[in-house]
Amino acid sequence: MKKTVQLKLTPTGEQRTALLRTLAGCNEAANFASERMRTERIASKFSLHRAVYADLKARGLAAQAAVRVIGKVADAYTTQRGAIKTGALKGKRKAKALAKPISFRPDAAQAFDDRNLSWNHGAQTISIWTTAGRIQGLPYVGSAEAAALVSEFRRGETDLIERGGKLYLMVTVDVPDQEPAIPDGFLGVDLGIVNIATTSDGANWSGGAVTLRRKKNAALRAKLQAKGTKSAKRLLKKRSGKEARFVRDINHQISKKITTEAKRTGRGIAIEDLKGIRERARLRKSQNTALHSWAFAQLGGFLAYKAAAAGVALTAVDPACTSQLCPACGTIGRQNRPNRDLFQCASCGHTGPADVIAAGNMATRAHHNFGAAINQPDAA
CATH class of the missing domain: 3.30.420 (Nucleotidyltransferase; domain 5)
Structure with missing residues (x-):
């Protein structure tokens, strides 16, 4: 059973600035890739990678960050095509959506994986890549239950998000289901x-x-x-x-x-x-x-x-x-x-x-x- 666990980051002022600039830089790069994907009629993640990877690196993104940005953009267009196919996006809303490239807010979530975000569960800290360099020993807080779930069952990507002026990690965990007991009523x-x-x-x-x-x-x-x-x-x-x-x-x-x-x-x-x-x-x-x-x-x-x-x-x-x-x-x-x-x-x-x-x-x-x-x- 997959679920998302929220952890709150507690950065210093300098670390917070670096993280916010990283979000903004990644989403600016995502908008660049989105524009290319639309104007050049690129249809797949692989083709988008070939078209923009070098440009994203030149914009200051590390290799893995560039890969995650490309994946985010390609997934957004896949979702849009799916909504059109099922009829969830139609009429004026469809026309409006197709009139311009998909855009990403400066504070939109950005995915990280084990290559650019690592964990020290005992100390409850992370090491994370930013456009200003890697931040080591960045503390996070959360409930005891949330910390235990992340330590034992974390799987796949982790999203960095900004909400209400605070920074959070949205962590995907995959908890094995227990075999349900035969109920007594x-x-x-x-x-x-x-x-x-x-x-x-x-x-x-x-x-x-x-x-x-x-x-x-x-x-x-x-x-x-x-x-x-x-x-x-x-x-x-x-x-x-x-x-x-x-x-x-x-x-x-x-x-x-x-x-x-x-x-x-x-x-x-x-x-x-x-x-x-x-x-x-x-x-x-x-x-x-x-x-x-x-x-x-x-x-x-x-x-x-x-x-x-x-x-x-x-x-x-x-x-x-x-x-x-x-x-x-x-x-x-x-x-x-x-x-x-x-x-x-x-x-x-x-x-x-x-x-x-x-x-x-x-x-x-x-x-x-x-x-x-x-x-x-x-x-x-």
Whole structure:
């Protein structure tokens, strides 16, 4: 299972300047190579290498840095062609994209590999090439978990990025999945807007704080967009990144706690099939923004990789009618939900928190599906 681990660099002022100039120099070279690739109709990475490698070296890039810049440019055009082929890029957006070469910001990420970036995991330092010479003993910081993952499972390239005035390494690690244990039942997880996630055990992560922050951010975005100055646009960009990190952190916390509880109790995790969640949900107009901006897929992805790493079985179940199904008598109907928060069976009177009931029904459904899969005879 591949994932990306973030480490923060703590350079001196002189080292920071060298790293930022390296990013700018590599991306300036990437723009040069992009222009050549477009104007000369170069179709492959190999042909681009032959065309621009010597020029990139003359611009002050070391051999391996030049190779990585060429790879970045070629990959960008491959991605663009793929988007056009699949229809993801079409119409006016396609015309606009093809009207000029692909460009790279001065602070865009730059890939490094073992030839121009080496590690001292014990001291938590790196040695990295820059256009001003190699920097030795550059410290990095990160959580104990992140440092351990990088030390043991680092694979492939590492990206240097600048974000919010700080420098980070985005490290690719490949963690072997544990063989999932046969679950003793399932922990159901119901997703929503009022409550981001609710488990069949009754654990709940409210979306109240998230909604409040989103409303404040939306009001600030509207104000800055109306202002339209350069400083307003810079602040908009900064706020956008901050909100994305806020959402990511919450999704990490939720997925970690759910996975930890499932592993502790020997259960699997049953999560609703996220396909079509935006079409299925019936919300008030005021909730539409939250629905369409919350990273449901990200939360599902975090649950998937954390479960795989912990050896916890995870299954996606059809969530149809789980919020209207009585777990006691099996009656299904909208009348069982007198309001958003309460489940009260119109037939047998069984009551409980609506989200917990839905999560419990998903757990039951996953258990039945799992049992049916185990008992199904092998095909002849």
